[in-house]
Amino acid sequence: MMQIQTMNKIDPAGLAILEQDGFQVGDTVDAPEGLLLRSAKIHDMEFPASLLAIARAGAGTNNIPVDRCAQAGIVVFNTPGANANAVKELAIAAMLLASRNIIGGSDWVREQAAAGVDVAAAVEKGKSAFVGPEIMGKTLGVVGLGAIGVLVANTAIAMGMEVIGYDPYLSVETALRLDRHVRIVKDESILWKSSDYVTLHLPYMPQTKDTVNAQVLAEMKEGVRVINLARGELVNDEAMLAALESGKVACYVTDFPNSRIVTDPRVVAIPHLGASSPESERNCAVMAAQELVDYLENGNIRNSVNFPSAVMDRGGAARVCVIHRNVPSVLASLTAALSQQGLNIENLTNKSAKEYAYTMVDVDGDVSADTEAAIRGLENVIRVRVLH
Numbered sequence: 001m002m003q004i005q006t007m008n009k010i011d012p013a014g015l016a017i018l019e020q021d022g023f024q025v026g027d028t029v030d031a032p033e034g035l036l037l038r039s040a041k042i043h044d045m046e047f048p049a050s051l052l053a054i055a056r057a058g059a060g061t062n063n064i065p066v067d068r069c070a071q072a073g074i075v076v077f078n079t080p081g082a083n084a085n086a087v088k089e090l091a092i093a094a095m096l097l098a099s100r101n102i103i104g105g106s107d108w109v110r111e112q113a114a115a116g117v118d119v120a121a122a123v124e125k126g127k128s129a130f131v132g133p134e135i136m137g138k139t140l141g142v143v144g145l146g147a148i149g150v151l152v153a154n155t156a157i158a159m160g161m162e163v164i165g166y167d168p169y170l171s172v173e174t175a176l177r178l179d180r181h182v183r184i185v186k187d188e189s190i191l192w193k194s195s196d197y198v199t200l201h202l203p204y205m206p207q208t209k210d211t212v213n214a215q216v217l218a219e220m221k222e223g224v225r226v227i228n229l230a231r232g233e234l235v236n237d238e239a240m241l242a243a244l245e246s247g248k249v250a251c252y253v254t255d256f257p258n259s260r261i262v263t264d265p266r267v268v269a270i271p272h273l274g275a276s277s278p279e280s281e282r283n284c285a286v287m288a289a290q291e292l293v294d295y296l297e298n299g300n301i302r303n304s305v306n307f308p309s310a311v312m313d314r315g316g317a318a319r320v321c322v323i324h325r326n327v328p329s330v331l332a333s334l335t336a337a338l339s340q341q342g343l344n345i346e347n348l349t350n351k352s353a354k355e356y357a358y359t360m361v362d363v364d365g366d367v368s369a370d371t372e373a374a375i376r377g378l379e380n381v382i383r384v385r386v387l388h
């Protein structure tokens, strides 16, 4: 029985898919073939030899050592778009919270009540301290036009905002989903300089650390409002605190607060709630579980962040799945090893992505232990599985 180790609370709908397929699921299992997690940080984790796949029920995979996994032949999956609507809705809420000082006003009302003041009378006198601008007619800069960024941009257009989008890797598919009123810029400086609101929807990687830094903040409009539901590391905290102090930034909404950033009262600190809706938790868990099942049972790879997509209908008596380096001659050596045993190939798929490649071969007979060992011993082969 294959085992899946969970490392965070996972929606029962996802767990049910695994259990119905006969997987043993738990937070402590002996020798897991798969890990299923959300934000658990596993950079320092030593992976058991049994581990074949890791599924991140969510978008960001910066909590997983993706490259180390690739080198070890461990396929890492995420769930693109499965929580995008939840984050979009929070981004819109964040823009409104950043504008209308709803939190400050609500806190103040409670203070009045606690002080024994007649609240109904106090609100009319005190409300002018909490005035804030409307978002209609203002300019929103969306950095990162992926699953979430597109939804935020389109919704902002529907709410009467001008929207500028920046994404150096914008795909044609995504561009087609964007409202035609969204202005795409190739120079991010235009976005920083023109936006009343900036919202970040790009992944955190070493290259995107401190995307919002002192220099970028200096380019922004006076009184800009910045929303970060993507990752804390995308914004330089010291530069942001200085910009809040000077009034350059009127409000910073972050889903990734830390002890330092919450010292400024103009920070709205959300406890990483971007994907915390029942709908999104279920979508992510179901997609992640399906990805694990299809890979572990059939060898199919969908939505991996470190290996190419490869999907082939099952056929033949056995399927040989080989993770290898993307170099010439591996395929020739692999098919030679199979024909050495007299096996006929019924179907084959070979896909590559950067330095890695993945091959699935359906053959007409059972693969002997010797043949499997011979394939495992081929130069540039990282991992071999034979599925029946």
Ligand SMILES: NC(=O)c1ccc[n+]([C@@H]2O[C@H](COP(=O)([O-])OP(=O)(O)OC[C@H]3O[C@@H](n4cnc5c(N)ncnc54)[C@H](O)[C@@H]3O)[C@@H](O)[C@H]2O)c1
Residues within 6 Å of the ligand: 058, 059, 060, 061, 080, 081, 083, 084, 087, 143, 144, 145, 146, 147, 148, 149, 166, 167, 168, 169, 170, 171, 201, 202, 203, 204, 208, 229, 230, 231, 255, 272, 273, 274, 275, 276
């Ligand atoms: N707060 C939360 O709970 C929560 C939930 C989901 C996602 N996220 C974060 O949001 C990020 C985006 O999620 P998504 O589902 O939209 O991912 P996605 O992969 O669909 O989109 C990310 C987009 O960013 C673009 N991008 C990459 N580098 C860029 C750069 N330097 N400048 C501008 N754009 C760049 C990519 O081309 C892509 O289009 C995730 O990586 C994750 O860190 C947070």
Ligand SMILES: O=C(O)CC[C@@H](O)C(=O)O
Residues within 6 Å of the ligand: 038, 039, 057, 058, 059, 060, 061, 083, 272, 274, 275, 276
């Ligand atoms: O699992 C969560 O709650 C957050 C997920 C989110 O950060 C993501 O990157 O998808």
